[in-house]
Amino acid sequence: MTSAKISLLSKVLLLLITALFIGSLFVPMWQIELNAPQYPEGLVLKLHANKIGGDVDIINGLNHYIGMATLHTENFIEFKILPYIIGGLGAISLLIIFIAKRKAVLFFFITYIAFVVLAGVDFYRWNYEYGHNLDPNAAIKVPGMAYQPPLLGYKQLLNFGAYSIPDTGGWMLTAAGLLLLTVVIKEYDLFKKKK
């Protein structure tokens, strides 16, 4: 069982992980839901790998009251490179099926974790930027108030409640990460050692 070659089951899981990475490119990754008394139907910002979707025009229309900059896909380099990164991760997963070494699996898992951390830091940085860098001539100025959406979870921003959670693509990547962890555990017999 300590053979460096990975099992058939792990290969199948890696193939599945590839499919999840590639599939996530076609659906929104993340969503920020906004609710206010005037918007009983809610507004939603959909972050895809390559663009901002959802009610972005309506949200941009509202942002000027608090002096928040408007959101445009072309202002974020992330939307240009993210599809390649995610596609690349999918390709790596596929490649490992052929390399079939468990060290490669571990390396891939560490890379994945690094990607998630980096993406999180980047997302936080942009949230901070948009939430704090406000036009001093804005009509609504609340001393000490920033409009940084939460990284994950719920936060009240004036009349809007913002709820930031993964969308379909985000859940697919989460599933990919969990599967990858399963492969690592299986190949390194982590549970067996504990026993």
Add this chain to the structure above:
Amino acid sequence: MKNKFVKAVAVIALGSAFMTSCKPKSSGDAVSGDAAQKAYVAPGKYDEFYNFVSGGFSGQLSVYGLPSGRLFRVIPVFSVDPEKGWGYSEETKPMLNTSQGFVPWDDLHHTEMSQTNGEVDGRWVFGNANNTPRIARIDLKTFKTAEIIELPNSGGNHSSPFITENTEYVVAGTRFSVPADYSNGDVAINTYKENFKGHISFVKVGKEGEMDLAFQIVTPGVNFDLSHAGKGKSHGWFFFSCYNTEQANTLLEVNASQKDKDFIMAVNWKKAEEYIKAGKGKKQSVKYAHNKWDEKTHTAKSEIKTEVLVLDSAELKDICYMIPCPKSPHGCDVDPSGEYIVGSGKLAALIPVFSFDKLQSAIAKKQFEGDYGGIPVVKYEAALHGEVKKPGLGPLHTEFDGKGNAYTTFFVSSEVVKWDIKSLKVLDRVPTYYSVGHLCIPGGDSKKPFGKYLIAYNKITKDRYLPTGPELAQSAQIYDISGDKMKMILDFPTIGEPHYAQAAPADLIRNNGQLKFYKIGENNHPYVTKGEKESKVVREGNKVHVYMTSIRSHFAPDNIEGIKLGDEVYFHVTNLEQDWDVPHGFAIKGADNGELLIMPGETTTLKWVPKKVGMYPMYCTDFCSALHQEMSGYVRVSPAGSNVPITYSVGTNLPATK
């Protein structure tokens, strides 16, 4: 002496107690315990039905919810509405054009929803103009009047806008016979019998709803009152009630009430179509307006048409047949099966019910008692299914519940009476407050009624609500008719004067692809401004076109100079918003016109002719946002011949620094 007095007092007291106990229950007692619960629609919940109620002399169409009786919207149709700019904006003015020119008011009596296979389909509502004869079509995707067609050769379009079971035709019938437009109208009024003619109109309805006056049938001069199409087996026939077969031209109250029976005219319109194909129609020269709203240019166009095809009912013997009907018939209603035709003589104390099968057999066997102006008159008994005996006094209108029952309103005895169509037995009666005219059951004149509620629309209000001086709201009552007995559950005031109304399940209309806003990309208005950068002011002689945008919370431009006395200024305002329920308004001081209410993505134009030199504020009239009060601007008006150049801007016209 004292004893006698005491006795007398006792007798009087007893007598009055007896009298009181015999007096009918007051209206307050007519409501049963759970009424409030049945009419209650909790906050945030939706009603079960949309109710499209004619506005009568308001000329508009009101939209209520059932069973709550809540008013949602008043759709301007035949009357100007300064609040919505209807008839005031340059784009809507052509909608109210007629062969008589711009007509700012009319009297909308009846509504009829479009049908497919005899069932309400939720696409359009039609409405009639009773004064200057017209039919309007209201689009239920936008709740906006989309088309109005005028009817030549007519005086008062009352028996309208009833439709055939697949909305092939919407009909009209002249209430006041007049000399035809294609003949000399300058004749003595007392030559009614020779010179006055009736015309009924068949207006073809296209796939997209577009109306086209296909043909008219000329009849002897009478007053056509109401109508309904046959359905199912009687599809292909139309039934019109008529009164004043005496052909009186003065004091109709007496002179048109002489005959024991007037008529219901049965029209075989399929036969009429055959005659048209065979070339039997005569082209007559007339003038009528046809006005259409264009959803893409947000603008109406009015076209004057000059020809109509007329069929002669006396010459072509087998199109029209007269069925005698007692005492100046008013309502003319066909049951869901299409077999029974209910005529309501408004001065009668019975309701005749005719049978379509018997009518067909009477026609085949030529059971005629003579003719009326060349139209065969079928023998009353030969077409009669039977009479509802002693139902009440003054029957007016009948609707159906789809369970074999008919419900007829009685104006004089102020009640609704439920009776069995087949056995003609009276089953139940409830009072109305007061003197009911029309009634409505959702789908109640279609093949598929939703027999849950009945609404009575009354003519007299008196003490129903808190008084408001001499002029009162009209009153309506909702009854639960799901059980054997009718139960009043709500009493609500209405706008204008409601006549006929229609209702349909809410989901049918909510889910018909209703529009939330207009897409700015599809706006083809000739003066559209698709972004603030395109906003401008252009002078063409003394005409000045302002290409203006509105978005929360400013206009662009909002500073305009260089307007001179004698200029005609056209504000073409485009609402740039692309979200539901964000209209903007536009008003400017001194406009001898209405305001504009501009829906998201729409362009609307207000014409403004300043009359004095000075500074004119303009502002948004619809509270659009937290900074709505800031949504304003100025227009500077200089004397004629002034040298002030045209300038315009938003946000940049700052005070000069020293």
